[in-house]
Amino acid sequence: METILAQIVTGLSIASILLLVALGLAIIYGTTGVINLAHGEFVMIGAYTAWALQTYVGIGLIESLVVIFFTVALFGWIIEKVVIRHLYRRPLDTILATWGIGVMAQQAIRLAVGGELRYVEMPSAMSSSVSILGLEISAFRLFILALSALIFGFTWYLMYRTSLGMKLRAITQDREIASCFGIKSKRIYSLTFAYGAGLAGLAGALVSPLKSVSPEMGTTYVVDAFMVVVLGGVQSLVGTVASSAILGELTGFLAFYSNDTMAKVLVFCAIVVLIRFRPQGLFAAKVRT
Template identity: 65%
Template sequence: MDFFIQQLMTGLSIGSILLLVALGLAIIYGSMGVINMAHGEFVMLGAYGAWAMNAYFGLGLLASLAFVFVGVGAFGFAVERGVIRFLYRRPLDTILATWGIGVMLQQAVRLFAGGELRYVEMPSLLSGTVSVFGTIVPGYRVFIFLFVAALFLVTWLLMFRTSFGTRLRAVVQDRQTAMCFGVNADRVYSLTFAYGAGLAGLAGALVAPLKSVSPEMGGAYVVDAFFVVVLGGVQSLFGTVASAALLGQMSGSLAYLANDTIAKALVLLAIIVLIRFRPQGLFATKVRS
């Protein structure tokens, strides 16, 4: 039983981090259809934002989260207004443009913050361990799990219980008809992209105490995030949660039985097989026209 609980908590920990990174991508990709190759760099900006708030202003990680969300969200808003809005319905151009933005962000961070590894201190309040059903687990991992759960709830309420979410779903379903009813589609898209970018920044800030902060750190996360979003069903938030939990449990169990490299390869193989036979994802959303 102890082994089962330990593996369950490991899988939930991995899955919560995957969901944390993928949630912002699910908003941008699932709602707007934009393949944002710079999403990993938004994660990286959030990590560097947490480091800078501590290094230059003395703020701890928890106190800096609001500033990171607003800062990265504002940058995402500017990117959508300045670049992305001119490339809708041109997926190849969007991929190339966002990839170029990601490369420029990496070089800008190297120029202004240096290329050496940076470290973000874990909050002392969360640095200990807690007992979950008799099993000792790191307190910070539990905090991330609870924080991601709360963040998902806020996102779901925003999408399905507010007028903004209604406008967004109307624009996604039929942009021209929504605009005929007075919906400002351009503003809806800009705010949606900004919110997704802000979520990515939060992901980077919360992952920073667990990983070294570097200009290249976002690359590995964005690949896994795309796996989560595509496997769960592009427009399904609950599908994103389910696929993150599934991939987290698979990665944790396979890594224990073999090693991280083999686990990564087997998880990728499983995703390829699932997409081959169910290309719409595990939890595709049915939309009435």
């Protein structure tokens, strides 16, 4: 019983990291239809920003989260202005362009700070474990869990309770009609892209104390993020949460009862089977295309 409980918590922890990484991608993909292969590099840049702030400026992780969000959001905003906005009606070209941006970002980081593995210090208050219901749980993982719930809540509020969100949903449903009603779709797109990039940056900063920071780290996260988005359905925030939870728990349990190699194989197989029979994902929103 205790191990099962521990495993459920572990699954939630994996799910919270998946959600953090995938949320930004889901918003960008869902709204603008851009398949952003540079998403992993946004995560990586967030991790490096955290590392740089800690090493050169001496600010801890928690204090620097806001700075990291705006730094990576700014980076995303520039990318959107310079490259992406010219390609909105050419989905295949965006794949190539964002992939190229990703490669450039990796090599730029490598040239600027070297290829060595880096790490970000865990906030000292959370560097040990806490006891809950007889379970030893890493305090930092709980923090990630809470923060990802908070970020999701904020994003949901932004989308469904603000005028910005309403405009955004209008564009998602039909860009031309929305423009006819005076919504500046270009501006909304830029802001969405920047927001998604900022979320990815936060994700990178938050996982950096648990994992290693390297120029190539983004490639694994972008795969995870696409898995979540594909399973959950493209335009659905709830779908993103649900599919993060499903994938997190599934990976956790399979890894526990067999091993991580098997878990990876089985999860991929399950997703392939699922999109064969339900290509729109589990929670597809109805959209006019």
